[in-house]
Amino acid sequence: MNTDSTKEQQVVEYAIEAQGLTKRFGNNIAVNQFDLRIPKGSIYGFLGPNGCGKSTCMRLLTGLLEPTEGQIRILGENLAGHEESLKQRMGYMTQKFSLYEKLTVRENLDFVGAVYGLSRARRKIRIEELLTLYDLEHQTKQFAGSMSGGQRQRLALACATLHSPELLFLDEPTSAVDPENRREFWERLFDLCSVGTTILVSTHYMDEAERCHALAIMEQGYKRADGSPKTLMETMPATVVEVSGDELRQLKQNLIQHSEIMSAAQIGAHLRVLVKQEVQDPLGFIKQLSAGRNAVLARPSLEDVFVACTGGRHVG
Amino acid sequence: MWARVWAIFIKELKELSRDRMTFAMIIMIPLTQLMLFGYAINTDARHIPVGLVDLSQTSESRAVEQAIVATQSVDFVSRYASIKEAEVAITKGDISAVLYLPADMTRRLFSHPLYDHQQPYSALTRPIGQWIVDGSDTVIAASIRALRNLPLDEINGLATARTAPSFEVVQYYNPEQRTVVNTLPGLLAVILTMTMILFTSAAIVREQEQGNMEFLITTPVRPIELMIGKIAPYVIVGLVQVTIILSMGHWIFAVPIKGGLLSLFFASLLFIFASLALGLVISTIAKTQLQAMQMTIFILLPSILLSGFMFPYDAMPVAAQWIAEALPATHFMRMIRAIVLRDANILLLGKDALWLGLFTMAGLAIASLRFNKKLE
Numbered sequence: 015m016n017t018d019s020t021k022e023q024q025v026v027e028y029a030i031e032a033q034g035l036t037k038r039f040g041n042n043i044a045v046n047q048f049d050l051r052i053p054k055g056s057i058y059g060f061l062g063p064n065g066c067g068k069s070t071c072m073r074l075l076t077g078l079l080e081p082t083e084g085q086i087r088i089l090g091e092n093l094a095g096h097e098e099s100l101k102q103r104m105g106y107m108t109q110k111f112s113l114y115e116k117l118t119v120r121e122n123l124d125f126v127g128a129v130y131g132l133s134r135a136r137r138k139i140r141i142e143e144l145l146t147l148y149d150l151e152h153q154t155k156q157f158a159g160s161m162s163g164g165q166r167q168r169l170a171l172a173c174a175t176l177h178s179p180e181l182l183f184l185d186e187p188t189s190a191v192d193p194e195n196r197r198e199f200w201e202r203l204f205d206l207c208s209v210g211t212t213i214l215v216s217t218h219y220m221d222e223a224e225r226c227h228a229l230a231i232m233e234q235g236y237k238r239a240d241g242s243p244k245t246l247m248e249t250m251p252a253t254v255v256e257v258s259g260d261e262l263r264q265l266k267q268n269l270i271q272h273s274e275i276m277s278a279a280q281i282g283a284h285l286r287v288l289v290k291q292e293v294q295d296p297l298g299f300i301k302q303l304s305a306g307r308n309a310v311l312a313r314p315s316l317e318d319v320f321v322a323c324t325g326g327r328h329v330g
Numbered sequence: 331m332w333a334r335v336w337a338i339f340i341k342e343l344k345e346l347s348r349d350r351m352t353f354a355m356i357i358m359i360p361l362t363q364l365m366l367f368g369y370a371i372n373t374d375a376r377h378i379p380v381g382l383v384d385l386s387q388t389s390e391s392r393a394v395e396q397a398i399v400a401t402q403s404v405d406f407v408s409r410y411a412s413i414k415e416a417e418v419a420i421t422k423g424d425i426s427a428v429l430y431l432p433a434d435m436t437r438r439l440f441s442h443p444l445y446d447h448q449q450p451y452s453a454l455t456r457p458i459g460q461w462i463v464d465g466s467d468t469v470i471a472a473s474i475r476a477l478r479n480l481p482l483d484e485i486n487g488l489a490t491a492r493t494a495p496s497f498e499v500v501q502y503y504n505p506e507q508r509t510v511v512n513t514l515p516g517l518l519a520v521i522l523t524m525t526m527i528l529f530t531s532a533a534i535v536r537e538q539e540q541g542n543m544e545f546l547i548t549t550p551v552r553p554i555e556l557m558i559g560k561i562a563p564y565v566i567v568g569l570v571q572v573t574i575i576l577s578m579g580h581w582i583f584a585v586p587i588k589g590g591l592l593s594l595f596f597a598s599l600l601f602i603f604a605s606l607a608l609g610l611v612i613s614t615i616a617k618t619q620l621q622a623m624q625m626t627i628f629i630l631l632p633s634i635l636l637s638g639f640m641f642p643y644d645a646m647p648v649a650a651q652w653i654a655e656a657l658p659a660t661h662f663m664r665m666i667r668a669i670v671l672r673d674a675n676i677l678l679l680g681k682d683a684l685w686l687g688l689f690t691m692a693g694l695a696i697a698s699l700r701f702n703k704k705l706e
Contacts, residue, residue, distance in 0.1 A: 076548055101550045112545035116348045117341065128337030129549045173545075 029054045029181050029212035035084035044070040046235040059226035060216035067235040068216035105179035107170050109186045115159025130177035144172040164195035184215040220316045231323045238323040247314045252288040252322040253296040254314045259307030277321050338559025360521050360574045368583050372509045375473040379407040381416045381428040386435035393485045426470050427463040445482040503671050514579040515666040516639040523633045523659050530609025531622040533560045553698040561606040568602035589669035593676040600686040601662035607693025614700040633659035661685050
């Protein structure tokens, strides 16, 4: 018995495992040979620009789309063939608000609870809990359609977590929300995570991605890099040099002519330059090119990682 | 399973009741359309505007004119000096027909056996005048054709020697030959077809357009639960409409409701289910609400024109009858007229009932199969 249960624990230590995940729409490849392993109880992020395959990937993992190739295991079970039973254990918050605008907050929650098969009594308790937790007690009679972006988002999260799922998918949950609400929202995600919920969240905000335990940087359907934000920053294939001085626009134009320089972006009074790994002395190299302006090595940020991984194609 | 169906049912009912326009249309469509068509549709053409070219100008020609006016079929609205002028008036659409009475009409009349029973029929017997009719509208043309054998003996006051008719015709169920008696049950079928198919055909598409579907299909809800929960509220809507139409027909248009209410209820329910199932199938095919609407109209037109609502089923060619047989409206039209007007029992109409039942099941099955819980 004992050995069985430990064996089981070992098998189910990943909430999501995917191998060689590929999705084609006609000739278009939306997701290409994607491998993924997300440990239970962590927050995992998909970071990438719009159209990079984040949403498609998430829909593949929730069973909304059928992969062209590849294997998916969710919570230790094969997704193919177990979609319906797994749906009871997963929650999904769509990118677009997908609740009923003509129903009130409480009616929406009640509907979702009933659809997930919660008993009347259990529903009542859960709804009260969630209304308090997500600060919606005073809006119970308000129509979902008349609520603000932040309130809608909290209602959507409440609906997605009503049946206490073990795995939660959030597709760009904060895209319609102000920064203040975003901070609060992430606090709530950490609360959920602390009770063992695994969360997969997609975003195009660097600061959000930095909060994840681990993340995958995606571009054009490919995973360009993955790991914890710290590891990603430490192992990025470039060095960051910050240049300050006059006429930085002109300098930028000169610098990006050199093949050793991955990108140069003006940030305030500085020019942030990514120098390729193969350059032996990046600081000296830049100093020599920047004609007496002040240059120092800088700590890499996640944005630098992103730029380095995607070859600077998405930074203007 | 039933808890989820119930949840969807309640949700749909709430959404429906909060959509004031739709809610109003559910009541207003049967009310206004019934008032309008109950009064407006009439296949018995009367007081058709016609012209007169009277070259005879005798007291007899005026007597003939009076006899025709007395039938109420036509009204002589204008007179013309020549047949040429009258033809122009027909072309312009001022009149639907013209009566031409020739200069020798009096002589023709006196030698006509219908006028003077002493006169024998002979090769020399000639009509006393000529109707020139705009034959494009067959109903109007038929009304004027009925004047062909106008009894002429009433003109000379000798209407005594009437011969007995070959047949006696006894008209059951609608002795006064009022069109509304036949139209009203038919209108029930048309209005139900329209609202039922339209509402459900938009039902699934709307969820897709508004983005609710993406969330809904990540829940454990099963397609058949969604389908049943979605159509159930409209069953109530349909029954409300049936009640409105039949009670209005009864109180305002004095349409006799002869059949049992149970048969009536059962037949309506069968038809409502069949229409809703058809609507759901459309809903799983259409990508937008506009497409759903177009497909509904595609079904609606043959349901009005081929089901026997406007033109007798038996008058249609065989191929059209096959198409008509496929439409739920045809079967319901037959059943509802039989029940309302002829006091038929639902058991007498087993074939039509069976078809509607099978249609519903097939529709539900197709809709559930077509609706897979994938986004593609």
